[in-house]
Amino acid sequence: MAPGLPIAMDRPHFIGIGGAGMSGIAKILAQRGARVAGSDAKESATAEALRAHGATVHIGHAAGHLADDASCVVVSSAIRQDNPELARAAELGIPVVHRSDALAALMEGLRPIAVAGTHGKTTTTSMLAVSLTELGARPSYAIGGDLDAPGSNALHGEGEIFVAEADESDRSFHKYAPEVAIVLNVELDHHANYASMDEIYESFETFAGKIVPGGTLVISADHEGARELTRRVTGVKTVTYGEAEDADVRVLKIVPQGLKSEVTAVLDGRELTFAVSVPGRHYALNAVAALAAGVALGLPADELAPALAAYTGVKRRLQLKGEEAGVQVIDSYAHHPTEMTADLEAMRGAAGDDRRILVVFQPHLFSRTQELGKEMGQALALADASVVLDIYPAREDPIPGITSALIIEAARAAGADVTAVHDKADIPEVVAGMAKPGDLVLTMGAGDVTDLGPLILDRLSQK
Template sequence: MAPGIPNAMDRPHFIGIGGAGMSGIAKILAQRGAVVAGSDARESPTADALRALGVSVHIGHAAEHLADDAGCVVVSSAIRADNPELVRAAERGIPVVHRSDALAALMHGLRPVAVAGTHGKTTTTSMLAVSLGELGLKPSYAIGGDLDAPGSNALHGDGEIFVAEADESDRSFHKYAPEVAIVLNVELDHHANYASMDEIYDSFVTFTERITEGGTLVISADQDGARELTRRVAGSVRTVTYGEAADADVRVLSVVARGLTSEVTVLLDGRELGFTVSVPGRHYALNAVAALAAGAALGVPAAELAPAIAAYTGVKRRLQLKGEAAGVQVIDSYAHHPTEMTADLEAMRGAAGDARILVVYQPHLFSRTQELGKEMGAALALADASLVLDVYPAREDPIPGITSEVVIEAARAAGADVSAVRDRGEVPALVAGMAKAGDLVITMGAGDVTDLGPLILDRLAK
């Protein structure tokens, strides 16, 4: 068994190894010396990055891909029970480990920081990991997106800190025992798993109960759901609040936009501290303050950590500039919840000046569209014009009567200029016909809408 690897995970097989969360764990295990294998539905840059680390990646799912000597099979909640590799594991008596249990095992014995919330997890986790790295602390991290290249979503570092996203969608964040937990916001989402806000609050309370003795909860002082959670856990855990609210422990005094960056000033321990955030938007500035507060809770001097945060320059799919052609910039956004959509569109509106903002939006999940489709449509009213694709199903089966028309009708009711597109292959030509020099085009959503960015750029260049 390689050092730092739980026994059953010295020869793991990952089903869906190309996913953001799964590939990160596989990468760390490979860097620690495990013999890692897995399968994914299709080739990808992530698969190539894993192979560069010595990981055996099979394309497609088949029983024969699972080696007889596999120590365990790692799965996420998206893997269905009839997956042939999972069926073979049951036949062979090979242990099945959920992704969250595998990640929890990797964090054991270190100083974990778990970043939770309905949105903003990837950015905040990245900001903290990058800034700690800038200070030479060599953290390990597992992030739900690539920092600068495929495969850069995770790293085994030699330091004692491990920074990881904590996913509330399937309650898997209950598996972690963080020294510091960040809660950015608490909103109703993941409707297939949560029936009400009370269920979500209960789930987040359970997460805070997992904070180790003497640990710290860092939580927003601004967002209504976070304030309610703070009320519910009062007295049970050391809590540090952050935000623009007058009663915040780490109080944001100002956020000043400077083009595609922001200058942030906070009041921390009675002292004003200013620093630069190298991505646009007030919500990203607040994510940076959450990272700063968490680092301070770990004992990292805030005066050193603050300037290091400027080293973070973004995560793929988080307002990522894909390129420019014919004077039109194409930007990719992972936003798929109405709050995220609004935040990203407001950020781009603030940075764009008089430029028009054109959006290609793909609703994500039938259940989310059923519950939040009207709010998605309202968010699109912040754009000058939008094209709306069919719902990206991901792991879900269709829900009768729930289509992208739910979003489109709400957008039109809010006064938005919006058009339905049934054939995504038509999008590049449609955008090229709409866009003029100086415009910004945003591909938005958590599905494969991201693949359209390069195609739009190619069409614009012709």
């Protein structure tokens, strides 16, 4: 039987309940019978989905939103110390719990698979959640994005497996004790929290050290950062995967088939060929990581491999938003240069030589732009033309001298056709003027650039 409620989480209050990670935990607690409440900055489909599960969701942050009898207050690293609900919790003596501690508590007594890495966590976690469900394993899962509808980022299942996205950005993945851990790649990111690659490696080493005795680390054999981590990690069973010749689970070939691909891999000396229902080499490799993790947990490869084809995408990960006037609009969450390059290469492979790729890019975080702005601009050179918006600040304050101009200059130096647009309201008109029948338009970034897709489609419909 799946566990019930963690101690002191029967009446939780979530500050920022609509966030991708927070909403998933709130949903699982509600499904386990907790009286869930919380607040968020604005109304959303996610908030409405939580209300459908019985949660009370307030819009805006105010001390009065916190019930006096709340058993705990759940926060993420994005919540500022001057939040009025946090201050009220201190007055009332209500315990404050970090999101990662709440998620760790939900996994207790189950068999967790924790998916980590600088890129690809949401996709790989989703692939496992969908394929395990397809196999009838009834997993619980917590994902950093919605599968097919608002609120579908999490589920309390009746089975013994719990699949969770493990966030390295604030070192919160150190809280988990997985039976199987996946590390997809290791690169320098989250510059406000990590000053060097050595700090990144140390953080991932700590994560790998949390794997339970007898557990398994599944890690890429292709990414140099992951290979270096493999050299550093000791005392844990390790299974490598990828196209490298020395990979334990070796990918022999990835054959693009439009917006899908076919993968052939060697596992335990046997060849397996299976379909991946999303485009791009990086997504095919994510599927192989999911396969290796499932096998490490004891699932039969012959059944899990075909089940992976049931995964057809997650919101914001190369998600088709629609088509108007012969132009397809696709949404991409990519915000790191490696992710941007991977998604643009995937789209180039799907589009062929006859279709143009146009990008509307919104940089995410001043610190990331300061460190990686040049590389972002170089990635945009893979598109036929790009529009670059101002930086989406998220949780950060501006850094003097750090603007989107850094990216635009680097893109133009790389030969890219780039236009700066400072007002998001102008984007639909700008894109409609650029786009021609057959073009692919990508709205790209981790901020609110995703809201532009429907507006662009509406303007295209008027052409």
